[in-house]
Amino acid sequence: MPTSASIEGRDEPAVIRARGLIKTFGHVAALQGVDLELYGGEVVALLGDNGAGKSTLTKCLCGVYQPDAGELELAGRPVQLRSIRDAEAYGISVVYQDLALAPDLTVLENIFLGHELLRTGLLGRAGALARGEMAQRADAALQALGIDLPSVRIPVSELSGGQRQAVAIARATMWTRAGILMDEPTAALGTRQSDIVANLITATAARGLGVMVISHDLPRVMEIATRVIVLRHGRVVLDTPAQGLSRRDVVDAMVGYAEEVHG
Amino acid sequence: MAEHAVSSRPAAPERGERRAVLQRVAGHPAFWIALIDVALILIFGLLSPNNVFWTLGSFQNLAVDSAEALLLTTGVALLLGAGEFDISQGANVVLSSVIGGKVMLALGSAGTLPAILLGALTCVACGAGMGAVNGIVVTKLGVNSLVATLGTLGIATGAADLITNGSDLAGFPLQLQSAFGSRVVLGVPLPALVALALFGVAWLVLRFTRSGVRILALGSSRESAVRSGLRVDRLLIVLFLLTGALVGVAGFIDISRFGTTNVSGHQTDALASIGAAVIGGASLWGGRVPLLGALFGALLAVILQDGLVVVGLSPFFQLIATGVVLIAAVHLDQQRRQRSGRPGRVRARLRS
Amino acid sequence: MRMRTRGAQRLTGLAGIAALTAVAITGCGSSSSSSGGSKSYSIAAVVADAADPYYVSMQCGAEQEAKRSGAKLNWQGPAAVDTAKEVSALNTVSITKPDGIMISPFSPTAFVAPVQRIMKAGTPVTLADGELSQKVAYRTFHADINAAGAALAQRMASALGAHGTLGIVAQDPGDPLDGNRYAALIKVLEAKYPGITVLPVQYANVSTARSASIAAGLLRAHPELNVLYATNGPQAAGVASAIAAAKRQGSVKLFAFDATPQEVSQLKSGAIDTLVAQSPFLEGQQGVRALVSYLKQGTSGPVPAATEAYVPTPFKVLTKDNVEAPASKPFLYLSSCS
Ligand SMILES: Nc1ncnc2c1ncn2[C@@H]1O[C@H](COP(=O)(O)OP(=O)(O)OP(=O)(O)O)[C@@H](O)[C@H]1O
Ligand SMILES: [Mg+2]
Numbered sequence: 001m002p003t004s005a006s007i008e009g010r011d012e013p014a015v016i017r018a019r020g021l022i023k024t025f026g027h028v029a030a031l032q033g034v035d036l037e038l039y040g041g042e043v044v045a046l047l048g049d050n051g052a053g054k055s056t057l058t059k060c061l062c063g064v065y066q067p068d069a070g071e072l073e074l075a076g077r078p079v080q081l082r083s084i085r086d087a088e089a090y091g092i093s094v095v096y097q098d099l100a101l102a103p104d105l106t107v108l109e110n111i112f113l114g115h116e117l118l119r120t121g122l123l124g125r126a127g128a129l130a131r132g133e134m135a136q137r138a139d140a141a142l143q144a145l146g147i148d149l150p151s152v153r154i155p156v157s158e159l160s161g162g163q164r165q166a167v168a169i170a171r172a173t174m175w176t177r178a179g180i181l182m183d184e185p186t187a188a189l190g191t192r193q194s195d196i197v198a199n200l201i202t203a204t205a206a207r208g209l210g211v212m213v214i215s216h217d218l219p220r221v222m223e224i225a226t227r228v229i230v231l232r233h234g235r236v237v238l239d240t241p242a243q244g245l246s247r248r249d250v251v252d253a254m255v256g257y258a259e260e261v262h263g
Numbered sequence: 264m265a266e267h268a269v270s271s272r273p274a275a276p277e278r279g280e281r282r283a284v285l286q287r288v289a290g291h292p293a294f295w296i297a298l299i300d301v302a303l304i305l306i307f308g309l310l311s312p313n314n315v316f317w318t319l320g321s322f323q324n325l326a327v328d329s330a331e332a333l334l335l336t337t338g339v340a341l342l343l344g345a346g347e348f349d350i351s352q353g354a355n356v357v358l359s360s361v362i363g364g365k366v367m368l369a370l371g372s373a374g375t376l377p378a379i380l381l382g383a384l385t386c387v388a389c390g391a392g393m394g395a396v397n398g399i400v401v402t403k404l405g406v407n408s409l410v411a412t413l414g415t416l417g418i419a420t421g422a423a424d425l426i427t428n429g430s431d432l433a434g435f436p437l438q439l440q441s442a443f444g445s446r447v448v449l450g451v452p453l454p455a456l457v458a459l460a461l462f463g464v465a466w467l468v469l470r471f472t473r474s475g476v477r478i479l480a481l482g483s484s485r486e487s488a489v490r491s492g493l494r495v496d497r498l499l500i501v502l503f504l505l506t507g508a509l510v511g512v513a514g515f516i517d518i519s520r521f522g523t524t525n526v527s528g529h530q531t532d533a534l535a536s537i538g539a540a541v542i543g544g545a546s547l548w549g550g551r552v553p554l555l556g557a558l559f560g561a562l563l564a565v566i567l568q569d570g571l572v573v574v575g576l577s578p579f580f581q582l583i584a585t586g587v588v589l590i591a592a593v594h595l596d597q598q599r600r601q602r603s604g605r606p607g608r609v610r611a612r613l614r615s
Numbered sequence: 616m617r618m619r620t621r622g623a624q625r626l627t628g629l630a631g632i633a634a635l636t637a638v639a640i641t642g643c644g645s646s647s648s649s650s651g652g653s654k655s656y657s658i659a660a661v662v663a664d665a666a667d668p669y670y671v672s673m674q675c676g677a678e679q680e681a682k683r684s685g686a687k688l689n690w691q692g693p694a695a696v697d698t699a700k701e702v703s704a705l706n707t708v709s710i711t712k713p714d715g716i717m718i719s720p721f722s723p724t725a726f727v728a729p730v731q732r733i734m735k736a737g738t739p740v741t742l743a744d745g746e747l748s749q750k751v752a753y754r755t756f757h758a759d760i761n762a763a764g765a766a767l768a769q770r771m772a773s774a775l776g777a778h779g780t781l782g783i784v785a786q787d788p789g790d791p792l793d794g795n796r797y798a799a800l801i802k803v804l805e806a807k808y809p810g811i812t813v814l815p816v817q818y819a820n821v822s823t824a825r826s827a828s829i830a831a832g833l834l835r836a837h838p839e840l841n842v843l844y845a846t847n848g849p850q851a852a853g854v855a856s857a858i859a860a861a862k863r864q865g866s867v868k869l870f871a872f873d874a875t876p877q878e879v880s881q882l883k884s885g886a887i888d889t890l891v892a893q894s895p896f897l898e899g900q901q902g903v904r905a906l907v908s909y910l911k912q913g914t915s916g917p918v919p920a921a922t923e924a925y926v927p928t929p930f931k932v933l934t935k936d937n938v939e940a941p942a943s944k945p946f947l948y949l950s951s952c953s
Contacts, residue, residue: 528699572707
């Protein structure tokens with residue numbers, strides 16, 4: 001039985017609350033009744049073996065997939081998400097491993113894509129961009145997250161992998177009010193770059209956003225996580241505060257050893 | 264860590280700044296194509312009898328010959344920026360000039376000016392309509408734009424042939440040529456002025472507006488455009504429609520310059536305009552279109568075409584020369600991109 | 616440092632392109648300069664399709680005449696028919712202020728205004744082949760197509776013994792130039808040779824393949840068919856292949872318009888029975904000759920336009936018997952002058 005670790009004494013409703021999510025692909029039951037909560041300010045590590053259902057779960061939470069059954073509440077309101085845009089409207093955004101940045105656009109243009117600031121007056125009505133103001137706000141946001149870039153006016157294609165991931169996260173934090181879901185944000189990165197991203201995740205949560213991170217890099221993700229959820233065969237088999245949790249406990253849960261012992 | 268954040272870039276010394284500006288100018292694809300244009304004008308001028316290639320009349324001739332090419336190149340450059348193609352442009356020029364021409368002829372009795380104006384509007388509307396069809400086929404039917412516009416190329420050509428029975432429309436009011444097609448304003452042929460003005464608008468939009476950024480986002484990474492919540496289909500349809508309208512303007516220029524439609528012509532227009540945009544530095548994979556480069560690329564073909572005539576060389580050389588320049592320009596650009604090693608440069612700057 | 620090397624590289628590339636172009640231009644430009652006699656006139660010619668043997672023959676005639684009268688000829692025209700490109704070429708050529716211009720207009724209307732402008736400025740313009748919607752040129756030279764049609768009808772009647780069935784493979788229904796190539800033929804046949812039945816005209820749009828399938832269909836549908844007429848070279852090639860495929864070479868005669876190199880070799884081999892040909896060679900020759908003789912008068916000021924619609928140039932009915940004769944030579948379309 002999964003350990004319920006819903007934190008007592010929260011005033012705010014959970015950013016995300018899922019109850020009994022089920023998702024099957026043909027005869028594959030990817031999710032078999034998943035319950036979970038994500039609160040503002042916490043970093044939840046979503047762990048599990050390959051094929052455990054982590055990505056499927058994330059996609060159900062951000063509108064890419066519609067679950068076959070189960071309920072989803074965002075900020076206390078029951079919702080049905082039909083697309084990523086729906087999820088974004090509720091303040092949930094996603095950072096992908098494959099980035100989703102436009103390499104030929106500048107950092108600035110990427111951060112503001114779909115949220116461009118226009119100039120006032122007639123020029124603004126004609127769609128003229130307020131590049132100066134955009135640059136100020138982007139600089140401020142990057143600075144607040146501790147991201148150091150040579151300039152926000154260079155194309156993303158000129159950035160390193162870590163810098164790109166940082167821009168993607170900065171972009172998500174800028175336009176997200178509630179929660180960010182990250183599917184393996186460091187899978188393609190080296191140690192130093194992964195450290196930078198890990199720091200960013202902590203900084204993001206510190207701003208009051210709920211962050212859920214999928215990662216296979218146990219040591220690093222457990223360092224920054226405040227809570228750990230382990231999926232196995234589409235079920236939550238562990239949901240517990242990260243404090244005092246050993247890597248061994250997590251691995252046991254992932255491979256099913258815990259289940260065998262207890263069940 | 265939020266504390267150690269603030270980037271501490273030293274203020275660049277002024278000389279470095281000036282060098283950076285130079286570097287940016289020299290690095291801009293438009294610069295090199297413009298240089299080739301100038302070099303060709305010099306060479307043709309020197310070789311032409313009595314240097315007539317350098318006379319006002321010759322430049323006016325270049326300008327008016329460039330008008331249609333510039334419009335088509337601008338349109339296709341915007342589409343390339345969004346990662347799409349349009350090879351139906353030439354057929355669209357023909358169809359819109361035929362339909363606009365029919366309207367003009369039908370209204371002939373209603374007075375010359377209304378006939379001409381409505382004919383012009385019809386040309387533009389028809390071009391825009393064909394563009395919208397292209398956009399809808401690409402987005403709603405999910406057909407790759409190369410294939411979609413190959414299809415509409417056939418449809419438009421066939422429709423124009425059906426309407427005209429394969430022979431050109433003529434008998435347009437004489438004022439069509441005198442008031443527009445061969446009119447010169449302040450020393451510049453009116454069709455060229457119109458084309459240049461529309462090019463200017465496109466340049467401003469691409470460079471300074473939200474729509475410009477979004478067009479390039481579509482071409483740079485369709486995925487990111489979708490994930491950023493852009494209404495990709497609507498954007499693309501509008502873009503195809505507007506670039507189609509540019510083609511319609513070219514169709515009107517065509518009948519107003521020559522006083523006749525040109526149903527058997529324009530067969531290589533679309534390829535020529537894609538070539539011009541690419542010579543100007545546009546990426547075939549989208550996201551990158553220096554419009555100024557496209558302007559000089561379009562001029563290049565016209566300079567070669569007129570210049571070879573003026574120096575008395577066979578017209579076949581123009582095709583060969585344009586082909587050589589196209590390949591050379593793309594090759595040089597590729598090399599520049601490889602050698603500049605952009606990520607490395609940035610990393611070096613980061614380290615310092 | 617890097618920037619300099621990069622710039623240098625770009626420069627080399629640029630220099631390369633410029634040099635290539637320059638070599639191409641200077642290397643080939645020298646051929647057209649041939650001076651002769653006292654006053655050498657410069658004459659520019661703009662044709663509809665510089666790659667078509669028809670216009671190549673015209674060029675040969677024009678070159679020969681230019682050489683004879685010591686004029687310099689600048690030959691221009693798009694590499695495929697395109698009114699816009701042809702008018703552009705005319706406008707560009709007029710910038711170089713040649714002493715005279717000969718054009719072979721693809722459109723009857725698009726050239727009216729530029730020709731008027733050029734003539735007003737004192738430069739004579741002659742038309743070789745084709746006609747404009749208004750009489751604005753100094754002289755116009757082309758064959759009398761109606762007369763050619765009548766001659767063709769006569770030859771057909773004598774070859775068939777005034778009895779038979781004719782199938783026509785034409786270009787397309789809207790093309791007036793193509794229409795002339797069969798309208799007179801039909802008219803004369805109907806008036807003078809009622810024994811020859813003319814089937815409805817079919818259209819193949821200059822496509823060899825389409826002509827072949829049309830002709831095959833006609834042969835199957837009309838076993839009595841004993842003569843086919845194709846209005847141009849590519850169509851004749853298609854019809855000839857259909858006749859051969861149906862093994863009807865003996866019983867079906869092929870007539871065709873034009874005398875392209877392909878058609879002439881088929882005439883010699885017997886695949887084609889009769890050709891009727893204009894003479895682009897003579898058109899070009901006369902176009903240039905008229906220009907030079909006007910220039911020799913030394914008149915200045917606006918050039919007067921001709922009052923007659925055109926000056927007819929000869930046409931010729933070619934058969935196996937006369938094709939080799941020297942008199943036929945100016946009527947064979949050439950792929951090069953030598
Ligand atoms: N679109 C799909 N169609 C069919 N089966 C799918 C699809 N997506 C996921 N699955 C299946 O659902 C199960 C869970 O997949 P999911 O991608 O969620 O796993 P994961 O935990 O993200 O694994 P990994 O760590 O390898 O990324 C797997 O058995 C997978 O094969
Ligand atoms: Mg996964």
